[in-house]
Structure formats: C-alpha cells, structure tokens
Amino acid sequence: MSAMLPDWLTHRARGLPRVTAIAAGRRRGLSYAALYEYAVRQAHGLAAVGVGPGERVAAIAGTSSDFVIAMHATTLVDAIFVPLNVRLTAHELAEQLRNAEPAVVLCDLHCEALAVEAAALAGLSKPFRMPLETEEEKAQIVEAHDSESCHSIVYTSGTAGHAKGVVLTYGNFWASASASALNLGLDPSDRWLACLPLNHVGGLSIPIRSAIYGTTVELHSRFEPDAVNRAVRSGDVTLLSVVPTMLRRMLNADDLSFGSSLRAVLVGGGPVAPGLLERATERGLPVVQTYGLTEACSQVTTLAPSEAMSHLGSAGRALLSAEVRVDASVGEAGEILIRGPAVTTGYFRNPEATKAAFSDGWLQTGDIGFFDKDAFLTVLDRRDDVIISGGENVYPAEVEAALLAYPGIEAAAVVGVSDDEWGQRVVAAVVSHLPVELDRVEPLLRSRLAGYKIPVGIERFDALPTTSSGKVQRRFVRQQMAKRLAKLPSKQ
Amino acid sequence: MSAMLPDWLTHRARGLPRVTAIAAGRRRGLSYAALYEYAVRQAHGLAAVGVGPGERVAAIAGTSSDFVIAMHATTLVDAIFVPLNVRLTAHELAEQLRNAEPAVVLCDLHCEALAVEAAALAGLSKPFRMPLETEEEKAQIVEAHDSESCHSIVYTSGTAGHAKGVVLTYGNFWASASASALNLGLDPSDRWLACLPLNHVGGLSIPIRSAIYGTTVELHSRFEPDAVNRAVRSGDVTLLSVVPTMLRRMLNADDLSFGSSLRAVLVGGGPVAPGLLERATERGLPVVQTYGLTEACSQVTTLAPSEAMSHLGSAGRALLSAEVRVDASVGEAGEILIRGPAVTTGYFRNPEATKAAFSDGWLQTGDIGFFDKDAFLTVLDRRDDVIISGGENVYPAEVEAALLAYPGIEAAAVVGVSDDEWGQRVVAAVVSHLPVELDRVEPLLRSRLAGYKIPVGIERFDALPTTSSGKVQRRFVRQQMAKRLAKLPSKQ
Numbered sequence: 008m009s010a011m012l013p014d015w016l017t018h019r020a021r022g023l024p025r026v027t028a029i030a031a032g033r034r035r036g037l038s039y040a041a042l043y044e045y046a047v048r049q050a051h052g053l054a055a056v057g058v059g060p061g062e063r064v065a066a067i068a069g070t071s072s073d074f075v076i077a078m079h080a081t082t083l084v085d086a087i088f089v090p091l092n093v094r095l096t097a098h099e100l101a102e103q104l105r106n107a108e109p110a111v112v113l114c115d116l117h118c119e120a121l122a123v124e125a126a127a128l129a130g131l132s133k134p135f136r137m138p139l140e141t142e143e144e145k146a147q148i149v150e151a152h153d154s155e156s157c158h159s160i161v162y163t164s165g166t167a168g169h170a171k172g173v174v175l176t177y178g179n180f181w182a183s184a185s186a187s188a189l190n191l192g193l194d195p196s197d198r199w200l201a202c203l204p205l206n207h208v209g210g211l212s213i214p215i216r217s218a219i220y221g222t223t224v225e226l227h228s229r230f231e232p233d234a235v236n237r238a239v240r241s242g243d244v245t246l247l248s249v250v251p252t253m254l255r256r257m258l259n260a261d262d263l264s265f266g267s268s269l270r271a272v273l274v275g276g277g278p279v280a281p282g283l284l285e286r287a288t289e290r291g292l293p294v295v296q297t298y299g300l301t302e303a304c305s306q307v308t309t310l311a312p313s314e315a316m317s318h319l320g321s322a323g324r325a326l327l328s329a330e331v332r333v334d335a336s337v338g339e340a341g342e343i344l345i346r347g348p349a350v351t352t353g354y355f356r357n358p359e360a361t362k363a364a365f366s367d368g369w370l371q372t373g374d375i376g377f378f379d380k381d382a383f384l385t386v387l388d389r390r391d392d393v394i395i396s397g398g399e400n401v402y403p404a405e406v407e408a409a410l411l412a413y414p415g416i417e418a419a420a421v422v423g424v425s426d427d428e429w430g431q432r433v434v435a436a437v438v439s440h441l442p443v444e445l446d447r448v449e450p451l452l453r454s455r456l457a458g459y460k461i462p463v464g465i466e467r468f469d470a471l472p473t474t475s476s477g478k479v480q481r482r483f484v485r486q487q488m489a490k491r492l493a494k495l496p497s498k499q
Numbered sequence: 500m501s502a503m504l505p506d507w508l509t510h511r512a513r514g515l516p517r518v519t520a521i522a523a524g525r526r527r528g529l530s531y532a533a534l535y536e537y538a539v540r541q542a543h544g545l546a547a548v549g550v551g552p553g554e555r556v557a558a559i560a561g562t563s564s565d566f567v568i569a570m571h572a573t574t575l576v577d578a579i580f581v582p583l584n585v586r587l588t589a590h591e592l593a594e595q596l597r598n599a600e601p602a603v604v605l606c607d608l609h610c611e612a613l614a615v616e617a618a619a620l621a622g623l624s625k626p627f628r629m630p631l632e633t634e635e636e637k638a639q640i641v642e643a644h645d646s647e648s649c650h651s652i653v654y655t656s657g658t659a660g661h662a663k664g665v666v667l668t669y670g671n672f673w674a675s676a677s678a679s680a681l682n683l684g685l686d687p688s689d690r691w692l693a694c695l696p697l698n699h700v701g702g703l704s705i706p707i708r709s710a711i712y713g714t715t716v717e718l719h720s721r722f723e724p725d726a727v728n729r730a731v732r733s734g735d736v737t738l739l740s741v742v743p744t745m746l747r748r749m750l751n752a753d754d755l756s757f758g759s760s761l762r763a764v765l766v767g768g769g770p771v772a773p774g775l776l777e778r779a780t781e782r783g784l785p786v787v788q789t790y791g792l793t794e795a796c797s798q799v800t801t802l803a804p805s806e807a808m809s810h811l812g813s814a815g816r817a818l819l820s821a822e823v824r825v826d827a828s829v830g831e832a833g834e835i836l837i838r839g840p841a842v843t844t845g846y847f848r849n850p851e852a853t854k855a856a857f858s859d860g861w862l863q864t865g866d867i868g869f870f871d872k873d874a875f876l877t878v879l880d881r882r883d884d885v886i887i888s889g890g891e892n893v894y895p896a897e898v899e900a901a902l903l904a905y906p907g908i909e910a911a912a913v914v915g916v917s918d919d920e921w922g923q924r925v926v927a928a929v930v931s932h933l934p935v936e937l938d939r940v941e942p943l944l945r946s947r948l949a950g951y952k953i954p955v956g957i958e959r960f961d962a963l964p965t966t967s968s969g970k971v972q973r974r975f976v977r978q979q980m981a982k983r984l985a986k987l988p989s990k991q
Binding site for chain 2: 010011012013015018021022150151154178181182185188189192193194195219220221311313324325327329330346347348350368381382
C-alpha cells in the first residue's frame, strides 16, 4: 500500500519560514518562505502553459536558484521533473526528450540555443526561459504526494548507448534522505554545498534532501576549486559532495589547510585513486567515500565519518535505505545487487530495460565489488565497460557507434585510460584498411556527442584483440592504448 | 509497491557492534553485537517451539532487556510481536489473546500467574518464561522485512469497550523514526530514557527507534521519579518521553534544577494541565508537547525544541510522517484526521473497525483540536469520551458495562474528573432504585477490570442527564460528579 507524503517544501515553508533554504554566491539567501512563494508562482506559470499532474517538465539549464525553484514548482503541480545534462548535444538531448515527452521544456539564457534546437529535433514546442511565473492562480497546488508517484526522471547513458530515464519516486528520495541523515547525523544548522550538476542524481538530491531536512543548500553554479575552498573555510558549510576529480582540484588549488566546520565530504561518482583520500585527510578534509548510482537515488553505501580513517578505500556499509548483496562469498568479488526503498521502480517507458535490470526484485548494478568480514563494501569496477571521466559516465557503445558511422572505420573499441586529473580519459582504437584521416574524425564526433565523450586519442590498430566468442577484450585494448598514448593532451 | 527494509538490529550489530544498545540500571549495558546475539538465540528458541513467519508472539511481562530482546527475536523470525498490558486482568488479556491467536505467550517471573490464567482462558498453551533461548539453530534468521508487513500489534481499548489490535508495520516504524529524527535532530551519542510501559506504542517505539538510529535506550523497569531525575541529571540522557503525570511527579520529587544534557522531554499521552509545562521549563527541562496515537505509531505532531518556548500548550506541527487535517477552518475546532506512512493499515482481524476508522484514506482520530494560522495544532479533547488517567486510556463504555452487570444498577455513566496528579480520575454515576450497596460494587469490578479503570468514586443519581435523543450528557455528569467528589482519595 502506498502512503501519502506531505510536500516537503510546503512543510518547511510553514515550519521554518525564516530558515535559509538556498544560499547562492554573495547574494542574499532565499528563505523557505520565499522559496515556497517563488515555487508557487512558477507552479501557476507551469499550469498556465498547460502542465498537469503526471506530465513532465524538462529543464535544460545550469545550476541556479531558478532551477531549484522550477523543480519544486513542478512537484507543487504534481508533475514530473526531468533535469537534462547541458553538456549533451542537441541530438543527444532530443533522444531523451523523445522518451520523456515533456509538456514543456524550460531553459536559461545560456542554454536557450541548445534547448531550442533539441526541442525542435524532438518535435516539441519552443522552450520557455525560466522563471516561468505568473501572478494568476492557474494551478491546483498540492500539499501531499503519493510515495510511489514519480518525482523526477534522471537520464543515465545505457550500456547500449541509449539513454535510460530512471524513475525516482517521492518514496525513493524520502528513504534516501532519511537513511543519509541516520548515517551522517542531522544538525538543524547544516549547510550542504552543491557543486555537482543538478541533472545528476548526486547534485539533484542535495536541494531535495535539504528541503526534507529543513536545512540550507549552498548552490555553486559551477565547480570552481577556489570558490569551493573559500566556502569550506568560511565556517558555514558542514557537508560537501564531490567527485574524485573535484577533490583533486580542490587539493591542487592551494596549499592551505582545510580545518573547517565540515562534518563530511562525500566522495563518490567513480573510483578514487589511491593516495587521494589520504592527501585530503592530511589537509583536514573529513572525506568519506560513497558508492551510489542513479537507480538508487544517490548513496547506497557510505562510510560513516567515524569509520573513515580506519577504512580508507572502502565505500562503507549499506545505508538503511537499501540492502546490498554481492554475488560472491565474503572477500570475493562479484556483481553488486541492491534492493530497498531508495531503489528505482524502473526506467521510464522502457519495460525491456526495467525487466533486464532486475532479477528477483534485486537491481543488478553491473558494478563489481566485494565485502570484507565487517560488511564494508569495496567497489572494484563500475559497470563493465563504463568510463568515468571527471564524474561523467561514458558508455563505450555510444562512442563506438559514432566512430563506426565514419566511412572507412571498420571496427572500434572505446576504453578509458587512467588519468591523474580526470580519473579516466576516453580513448579509441579503430581498425581501418582505407586511408582514413583520423584527424578529421573528431569534428564529426563533436556534432553527435557531448564533449566529455570525445576520445582524446584515436589510434589505428590492424585488428582488435577479441575473445574466442568474438567479443572485444577491452582490457587488452586499454593496455595497448595506455602504452601508445603515454602522454595525453591535458584538456578535456 | 512495497520495499524491503534491512533488519535494523542486524544492520546496527554489523555497523556499530560496540555501541551500547540497551542500558538498564547499574548493570553493564548491552552492545548492539550482544543484543543481536541474544536476539538470535531467542529467535532459535521461538522457532524451536514452533513460531514461524507471520505468527504472533505475545508478551505479558514488565519492562526489561529480555522484553526488548524478545521483540527483536520475534522480528528475526519474521513473526509479529504482541506486547500486552500487564495492568489488565486475565479476562481482559484473554480477550486480546483470542484476537491475536499467538503461537506462543512469553512472560516473566512477576507476570507468570497472570499470563498462565489469561492463556488458559483464551484456550492457549502454557506461557514460556523469558528468555526462551536455545543454542540449537532452529530458526531461519531474516535480514530484511517487507515494509508493509506487520512488526507489532498494539492493543488499544476501543470506544465500545472492546480492545482493538493496531497493526504497525515495519514501514510505519521506519517513517515514524525518520520523521522524529528530522524534527528533533539526531546525534550519534543520543540516549533515550524509556520509562513508559513497553506495551504502549510510546514506550515500544523507543527501543525500535534507537535501533534504527544506532543509539542507546536506557530502560527503566518502572517509573520512579527519583531514578528518572537522577538519570536526567547524570548528563548521559539526551531524550525522555513521559506522560503528564510522570512530568508532575518528577517536578514534585525534589526542588533541584534539571540543568542537564537533555535535548528534549516529549510530553504526550493526554492533555497537559496549564502551568505544568511552564513549571517544567522554569526548572530547566526542555519540554515539548507531542500529540500521538497508537494508530500513528506514536508521534503525529511535536513541537520542535526551538519552538517550544513560544508555543507552550500547542502540540506543535505535523511531522513529515503524517499529514494532519482538522475538519474545520483555521482557528476553529474539529476532528483531527491523519494519513501518511506512519499511519496503521488497520486493526488486526477486525475489518469492521478498520472500515469505520478510515474515511477517504484518512484516519478519523475522534480527537478534537484546532490549527492556528501557523499550522500549530492544539488538541482540545481526546476521543469523545476517553478518560486518560496517568497515561492510560479508559473507555467509559467498558466500565459502564461492568457496572451494569451488578444486579440492581439500572444505568451508569462513567466520566473522568480533573486531578492534579493523574490528569483525570475515573468516577461513575449510577442509577439504582433498589437498595444497592455501592461499597460492594468495587470488589466485583476488580475481578473484571484493570485497577486503573476502577472508579475512585461511585455516586447515586436519580436519573442521568440525557439529550433529547436519549444520549447521556457526560459533560453534565462530569460537572455534578466534580462537585460531589470535591476531595477524591489519592490512591489510584
């Protein structure tokens, strides 16, 4: 039986009207009362352009207070929020828009051209610039939500290169936020710095969690190591979520200590290079590694701050929002399986992918890890082939398909090679017996793929190493590419 | 869709094995690892006597570590815990046992005679003395529970005088505990003093909540004001739940200040007399009034500690685990309606009562209250006629039925009159035109009713004041009884 959950923003606007909900830069913060008022106005704006309950509201926009307001406004009309990745190309966005079929697309000034192109490609109406407000009372403002109804759809690249929309319910966010608080503790004066993109579940869940807690989110419109370091040292920020690349850049930005008010720095979104956590700890950052995924509404396991020092390298124990199993004995590696109240009900309008992802009620993450005897999880490899570069997931199949579209390329294998700054970089091995000019491949790819997916090195091979069944052995490709590209260009 | 929730005790035994789970008196506390080990042994003991998943395990026993272990053991075999009120008579207990049909009845030394009699009356096998342990591995120990499956059945007296078993699911307890933490905050060093009986939801939920949090419960086997005051002043206890009578007795026990480590004293379970909260506040107790009911798995509204001073007398705002509505405009009194993830799915094997309790998905509490413009709830009257004496609910219908069983008593009206110490005392107005000796009525009642339900005064009336429809006007009975019994005996 589902349950009705009170609307979190409404609850906090009534209970903690003067508490700062959103702090952004040097501007005055928005209180919960103000955030609610703006969200109601945008809710009326959404209703005025025809958004009804259960319909989708897509956002192609950078991080801003307006973005968070739009998210809350969408929930106030019981519609579904679909935050899209502004680093994608119009073609990639259009694919996601065709799946989501939003009633409206919202954008901001900087993303307007991209949003207009993507919407046109998907056959949708022209996007609206945020804030889409009206003073007229057009909307039926809801005060509660069914725990099983969809709050947001967050797209992840599928292994086959097709984006899948992960359905995240109100119950998923509630379970995730509760479990996170039960692990990290909860202080009414908490202030969580959000510098992860809000189209990622790791970023999006921060303002949602803060509304559930009635605490403050400090929004950074983009990750600037100096700005984050300054904020951390200001003494206000108590919690911070970063991907390993961000942590490295924070450490490299200066030589000062971080001695601060931070209770925990959650480091997730990919494997952490050895030494990075130790460096951060030595500089005074209370880092805790976390393992999460979109399908589980962010954190699945997190090291409790009290265990962080004794278990560096582990992603901690399961939170109370999900059970975690490894398909192997203690100490042996196997696929990580999860189930629980924070786990998605499936992919939007994609029953095949949903069916394939679950086995016996357990989500098969495709990630590989092992448990030690104290039930601490260590994650060895993210889903089979996925490349994680600067916190963004790149699925080789998608990049390979783009390469194979180039006349003369007969075979392609895309892999990630280790990189100190980005964790991994995307590189490609191609087979071509025609005189293909590899320099001319990149511009073609740029029109089809987001920048972070473009290989920084493309090398010609006579043949790709394959298994007896004909499957490319990416491990060998990776080794050979690493040798050939001993020095990669440093831009991404 | 239901979700699987990890077993809380198992989770904490793995994650926080050395943290104290139960502190009881001067004895050494039980760590989560030890609590789990004992619970597993009792789980095997339960399985050895035939308890399987979904079956009921009734407990007729006072507060002790064994009681809490038995509760956890029951969940480890996925059975349902049924804590019964040791203040009831064997006849009253037998009625509840006939409804619950437990596979076993557990008891302790002091309650053994009562439990044996009650079990015999209900046609059940002889109770087992706790701990019911075995070293043999008989049980299939579970590690997760369906959020919708029943954790406990807690009996409340129904308005018609028949006890109803409130089904409380794992999801109810999880939602209630999460919402309480989001309101009160959560500190890993929290220690919640439990001096409420564990057969009441207010008591039972304390060890459950503590296991969810991974924090400590300090068990007091009975409420002794001096012991509670000492514990509060020891500097260890951070949270305390009491009924108004207990708070008054704490204040009366000595004249010292309570300046302590307490974060909040939750005062619930009935109306709080004017002046009591102020007195407590002056003495240094951070009291917050709370409104809860068994059907909502304890707290529904609670004043946040930060609001307690400015809203003395209000029961605070709704927690995030339930929506609360009052069937009237702001500022006007009406029936309190609730729904949400902490609200029961219904009464055990009592579809009629379940149907009658819900309207349109909302639980009709029968309690009367009003909201102010800031959404603070003030509770005016608990369910129509219920009398709350020292935190125990007494339903007049049940006592009236017992009175009417006495030959010669033609009509009876049982009401509560205000009492400084107990909040309310039970008194009865009877009509009898035969020469009934009222002094001889009490012994008869004692064999049928728990002591706290026995009227402390029985007065003869020529006729009871009734409405035009013939319904007794309890308000007038109350006024007249209060006049006649200006001075009541002080024992209960």
